Amino acid sequence: MKKLADYVVGNVERFGSHRMTRxxxxxxxxxxxxxxxxxxxxxxxxxxIFGRLxxxxxxxxxxxxxxxxxxxxxxxxxxxxxxxxxxxxWITPVYPGDxxxxxxxxxxxxxxxxRPEIGLVEARTTTFNQHGETVxxxxxxxxxxx
Amino acid sequence: MKKLADYVVGNVERFGSHRMTRxxxxxxxxxxxxxxxxxxxxxxxxxxIFGRLxxxxxxxxxxxxxxxxxxxxxxxxxxxxxxxxxxxxWITPVYPGDxxxxxxxxxxxxxxxxRPEIGLVEARTTTFNQHGETVxxxxxxxxxxx
Numbered sequence: 001m002k003k004l005a006d007y008v009v010g011n012v013e014r015f016g017s018h019r020m021t022r023x024x025x026x027x028x029x030x031x032x033x034x035x036x037x038x039x040x041x042x043x044x045x046x047x048x049i050f051g052r053l054x055x056x057x058x059x060x061x062x063x064x065x066x067x068x069x070x071x072x073x074x075x076x077x078x079x080x081x082x083x084x085x086x087x088x089x090w091i092t093p094v095y096p097g098d099x100x101x102x103x104x105x106x107x108x109x110x111x112x113x114x115r116p117e118i119g120l121v122e123a124r125t126t127t128f129n130q131h132g133e134t135v136x137x138x139x140x141x142x143x144x145x146x
Numbered sequence: 147m148k149k150l151a152d153y154v155v156g157n158v159e160r161f162g163s164h165r166m167t168r169x170x171x172x173x174x175x176x177x178x179x180x181x182x183x184x185x186x187x188x189x190x191x192x193x194x195i196f197g198r199l200x201x202x203x204x205x206x207x208x209x210x211x212x213x214x215x216x217x218x219x220x221x222x223x224x225x226x227x228x229x230x231x232x233x234x235x236w237i238t239p240v241y242p243g244d245x246x247x248x249x250x251x252x253x254x255x256x257x258x259x260x261r262p263e264i265g266l267v268e269a270r271t272t273t274f275n276q277h278g279e280t281v282x283x284x285x286x287x288x289x290x291x292x
Binding site for chain 2: 032037048062063083088090
């Protein structure tokens with residue numbers, strides 16, 4: 001199992017492919033974010049930010065998490081949880097049919113002072129659409145085995 | 147329709163009730179966060195942070211969003227989107243059967259300098275479990291009609 005020392009500060013990886021289907025966009029929004037511009041074409045058309053039906057930002061974040069988890073599994077990395085995010089920005093709307101991918105950069109990797117058996121890895125995750133536009137960017141901390 | 151002037155800095159509201167069922171916890175994790183401690187009792191039991199099967203933090207965030215959207219609708223407030231979060235902290239694990247609720251405090255409400263037709267409302271949202279423990283806290287900005 002990979003450990004803290006295997007996380008190299010400055011390392012950048014690009015991976016993932018997640019299609020945001022219209023069905024998934026509407027289903028996620030129906031359950032968790034039922035604002036009109038995530039559910040209804042006409043309501044979205046008059047929204048000055050979206051212009052047409054767009055995915056919930058929480059759906060984009062969750063899809064990004066799925067790519068991160070899949071990539072970690074494929075490369076042998078194991079997380080133990082997360083204390084949270086320093087920031088999260090929704091930059092460009094995500095529309096039905098968009099195919100998302102991810103770039104992850106390790107910003108910091110250190111041993112916990114209070115719990116030396118765990119490490120804390122800080123990474124910037126940038127989510128792109130199929131046009132190469134940044135749709136979301138976040139800085140999150142992950143707990144890993146020290 | 148309520149507008150920027152209706153958001154009062156310092157105003158605190160408490161609302162919502164969202165049960166995190168075991169089925170929902172596993173289904174969300176299967177789709178978006180398939181780490182072992184969100185899916186499997188035995189894997190969760192040996193995780194030092196969770197100790198037993200726990201919800202994905204993205205599920206907790208999404209459930210919180212649902213409570214925010216429902217409350218906004220009930221009170222006549224309409225958001226137009228969000229540029230993102232200043233911070234998000236996952237503080238206490240959320241376990242199957244937990245019932246979540248929310249406290250929201252308006253921290254700032256101002257007109258956009260670049261787009262005077264919109265307002266930007268910053269709020270701290272705190273999510274509690276049924277024991278009154280804080281499970282999540284975030285500071286988010288919402289776009290509203292000016």
